Amino acid sequence: MKKTFFVLLPLILLLSNISSAQQRIVSLSGAISxxxxxxxxxxxxxxxxxTSNYPASLKQKASVGHNRNISAEGIIALRPTLVLAVKDELKPEVQEQLRLAKVNLQVVKQEFSPAGTRSLLQEVAKITNTEAKGKQLLSSFDKEMAALKIANNGRKVLFVYARGAGSMTVCGTGQSPDQMIRLAGSANAMTGFEGFKPLSAEALVAANPDVILLFDSGLQSVGGVDGLLKVPGVINTNAGKNKKVISMDGQFLSGFGLRLPQAILQLNKKITG
Structure with a gap:
């Protein structure tokens, strides 16, 4: 503990020179950003x-890496007055280091549901003293959600997380892609387990999805639709036979931010189109 403190001490001293009236925010979540x-x-x-890729102007901000592999030093070096992160996405040791450095770290809960998005917005608005604006955004969000008329379309959808043909997992229950599939009026083709597990040809054929869904980056990593069709088992499913493979931007599909209504509608159209 003492060694960690002395390593961070030069960066801690930088924080003392920042005016308390100056707001310098580091966001470790695309939805929060x-x-x-x-x-x-x-x-x-x-x-x-x-994950903070929307709006596109955020790409001009300093990047501190992926929220699950972030170092405290990289954050502290930016001299933030506020760091916002989602619970369970920032390593406990990094949280401890930031708090030792007297960084104002606010860790919030995110649930993958419309109600979870509403709660996250309210919490972020409260932390940043923008509750009046937050109420306006919440009203608009609720109206967009209410305007959605998504009927059950009877399709079984399989979400595949891919980082190349040699690294592919499928989504069970309790994850954001699972919730999005349901919100879009479809059924998750993989049930009986939570989280993700490696893709197997046997399980794929048994699930027999009507549609296979990936992130845009994941589909690119396996060589597009043609590349995916070469994965053992894919061609033996309804999705493979009909070449019904769809993809969406990862953050848009699974972020559960304020664009959730648009993401649900777009996914529904891709599934049924």
């Missing part, structure tokens, strides 16, 4: 994680 921008705080964001 999107909300901060909608709340009118984009100019106060000084650093973001790699």
């Amino acid at each position: 999107e909300m901060l921008c909608s709340l009118g705080l984009e100019d106060q964001i000084i650093g973001v994680d790699v």
Whole structure:
């Protein structure tokens, strides 16, 4: 513990020179970053994680890496007055180091549901003292959600997380892709387990999805639709036979930010189209 403290000490001293009136925010969540921008705080964001890709202007901010592999030093070096992170996404040791450095770290809960998005927005607005603007955004979000008329389409959808043909897993229950598939009026083709597990040809054929869903980056990593069809078992499913493979931007599909209504509608159209 003492060794960690002395390593961070030079960076801690940098924080003492920042005026308390100056807002310097580091966001470690794409959904939170999107909300901060909608709340009118984009100019106060000084650093973001790699999932913070919307709006596109966030790409000009300093990047601190992926929220699950971030170092405290990289955050502290930006001299933030506020760091926002989602619970369970920031390593406990990094949280401890930030708190030792007297960084104002606010860890919030995120649930993958419309109600979870509402709660996250309210929490972020409260932390940043933008509750009036937050109420306006919440009203617009609720209206967009209410306007969705998504009927059950009877399709079984399989979500595949791919990082190349040699690294592919499928989504069970309790994850954001599973919830999105359900919100879009479809059924998850993989049930009986939570989280992710390696893709197997046997399980794939047994699940027999009508549609296979990937992130855009994942589909590219396996060589597009043609590459995916070469994966053992894919061609033996309804999705493979009909070449019904769809993809969406990862953060848009699974982020559960304020664009959730648009993401649900787009996914529904891709599934049924």
